[in-house]
Amino acid sequence: MFDETFIELSRWQFALTAMYHFLFVPLTLGLSWIVFMMEAVYVMTNKVIYRDMARFWGKLFGINFALGVTTGLTMEFQFGTNWAYYSHYVGDVFGAPLAIEGLMAFFLESTFIGLFFLGWDRLSKRQHLTVTFLTAFGSNLSALWILVANAWMQNPVGAEFSAETMRMEMTNFAEVVLNPVAQVKFVHTVAAGYVTATMFVLGISAWYMLKGRDLAFAKRSFSVACAFGLASILSVIVLGDESGYEMGDVQKVKLAAIEAEYDTAEAPAPFTLFGLPNDETMTKDVEVQVPWVLGLIATRSATEEVTGLKDLMAEHEERIRSGILASQALDEIRAGTASGETLALFEEHKNDLGYGLLLKRYVADPADATDAQIAQAARDSIPAAAPLFWTFRIMVALGFLMLALIVLAFWFNMRRTIHKQRWLLWTLVFSIPLPWIACEVGWFVAEYGRQPWAIGEVLPTFLATSSLTTGDLIFSISGFLLFYTGLLVIEMVLMVYFARKGPATLGTGRYHGETGPASGAPVHPGAQPAE
Template sequence: MESLDPSVVDLSRLQFALTALYHFLFVPLTLGLSFMLVIMESIYVMTGRAIWRQVTRFWGKIFGINFVLGVATGLTMEFQFGTNWSYFSHYVGDIFGAPLAIEGLMAFFLEATFVGLMFFGWDRLSKVGHLFVTFLVALGTNLSALWILIANGWMQNPVGATFNPETMRMEVTDFWAVLFNPVAQAKFVHTVSAGYVIASVMVLGIACFYLLRGKWTAFARRSFVVAAAFGLASSLSVVVLGDESGYALTDNQKMKLAAIEAAWHTEQAPAGLTLIGIPDSVARTTNYSVHIPWALGLIATRSLDGEVTGMSELVLRAQERIASGQIAYRAVEALKANPQDAAARALFEAHKRDLGFGLLLKRYVADPATATPAQIEQAAWDTVPSVPLMFWSFRIMALIGFAMIALFATAFVLASLRKHMEARWFHRTALFAIPLPWLAAELGWIVAEMGRQPWAIEGVLPTFLATSTLTPAALWTTIIGFTLLYGGLAVIEVRLILATIKHGPVEEQDPQPEPGQLPATPMTA
């Protein structure tokens, strides 16, 4: 457990952050479009109207382009655990590897098996059979996200596992606790709902683009209606499920919650919410803050007497846990020398919960048992993440979330009143709103991952101990390589999607005219 060159740790984090944020450009659109395709094709099966087949096939093309890029970038991320984070993989591989393996065996193969049938089975399967295939693709896509988020949720809240001093690794003690981890479940429903919003904004924006151009209006009208209804339900669920995710932080990640709210000190319950302000990490205060009384206490604890602990108090608790972790570390060293040492075993069992906190001292001293009180205090303050980054990332994300509710509520009202065809002001608004939910999703991941720092596994393994033995030159080479490769792939995807949009929802055989429409007739002399 020797610490590495700080530049290696920082570069490893940078590389993983770049690939993760890039990968997450594709994942949410895939999640949302998959079930929107199920809705659109269900309408086609129920009505038999060819226009709905045209709608489904067009958005299926966008789904397919995005799906390929999502799979390619996701595989790269999984390989990084072995190349850049080998000690992480060794230390927690027994727990972390299981959800990833299940994701690959069950969800990924479910997607891969049926995605071909979805694209090429239109004329080979019955309507109901093809709809079932589309549903299985959507199910596989969302199950894939579930297992990934179970793994990530365990990093945030490592339940159902314990450290074994004989193997020097974390091992599973209760797989069901890992599976039903409250943090993982909250992250899954919140992340999936965010994906549904992203897909809805994409569909709505492109439909509005066609309406502005006066092209394929029958297609655009139907896409608008589906996106408005699906998007409104999804945007409302994002806020509700986001509240549930925040409530999970109250019990499991108190420091992250305190950093998000710039709560430097514990307030008398119920605590007020800092709406805006300028956090100062040096002075450990928030300047020019605007408070909403009682709001944070009610949201975070759902009570009038629940306490939201401030960062200063959490640092004091961290100091206590670091001191306890020193004892656990000494016991582990004794057990390594003599596995039969009963006194060391008893000491370890009493303090093993805090072993990870003891490892924080390895940033400052080779042997945590020899750390000074000043080093313990310094390590305890390391448990505070970047407060300004957390504070503003969360608020921008939340602001965009409420803006999405307003956008889809307006779209739903316009569609209900049958005024969505001529509301050109709204068409422009929806078109320019397309990037916003992606920005919110990326900020959400920044909040989730930066809020966990300095931990690779919350309270178990510090990030600076989790990396592989690499050189800065090797990392810079791969970072530049990934940047060039992913930049090229991004250009290809954008061009393919723009070409698909420009081509429009044109089939080899155009659908039959709708009732009330006159078919085109050839001109005669």
């Protein structure tokens, strides 16, 4: 009764546009702070080279930012265009953080960013530094509200279903904002953005050092980035671990799927370092395990169990049966024929209403579901483990690899021998894409792991779509692919062009490849003329 192709396409479009958007977000989050730090050093020490650094990295920041804005536009409207039932069903709760994000954060970031780019000669030093700070602060504040919204999809607290309005309604705004999932997610995500910017600045600076050009400029940029990066990568990993604990608490299914833990292991659960999960048979064909570790991460104890997928499915089957009762009671309430008894029954079972809705994939009225359909719906209630198992491990491995690289960079930078470590510098150049891969697979784990729910245990994804047609979706996906890919290619070309030309693009006459002073400034590449 549901057009599976249409639902798949709706999901693909969202995944595609969101993942494109997140190619640009992390660099914005991190590079804005790096630029701010450079500019702060300039304001404090008056050394012009730091202003040049802020302006040059700010230029690259701008090239990236333009596409962040472009792809972000889609996101603000896409819930309405493609997820109309979602918008109706949870807009009362989910819309608020999005709107507040606009009012409180996005206005701040976007209003000042124009002055950041174009106001260098219109503002005093301190004014410009303040503008840079507000831009960075605004973009990070944006991330906070977006992650509050996203966290609510994962763990919908502070809200309740209303039979009168047929939707979720906010019952406690503070609970929505202080959602524990939002807090760990926010720090984990912005810190991942800081690491992205770090790897970006390290890689490009390393390349200048390898080419023996703009050395003073490159080394200073490198120093700023690796100090910032070390703190950031540690936050990412610590908060990643904290997410594991949060998941063990509120998203047991996602955790079990990431671990491909089909059967509940005895406490404390082991962590599977390597394995071959098989979703058909629900067993791991091969596994290499480290005892205790998962139990410690997920429960912070040696005695609590981490529930396996099979047991979770059995629990869900119970909740689906309870959801059927809720659904029947709701029909009576909507028809105005409910007795006091029915109302009480609804109150008792309404937290399982979402599970009842899972049956709508197979029958119009959940009450008509057969045992086989209920079993199928229970099977649907867990995501495929294998893709999560692998993407999660890729993310973690990349995290530790970047930790190692940043520690080495930090160490040799401190010893002042970094420019001699050619192997490390080359490794850093080729590692530029790593943080992007880690971010994208990280989001895949977070969102694919939420399936089959659009809103955890409340609204199944397949019910959340708009009433469009497959043709509409093919048209829009093609359009997005065409535009985004075209724009991405243009962005990359410009980025590579400006990164290769380096600080000479500022036209100050002080840098590699410039023929003469632009405005009477002395030429000594890499030197730091005082203003």
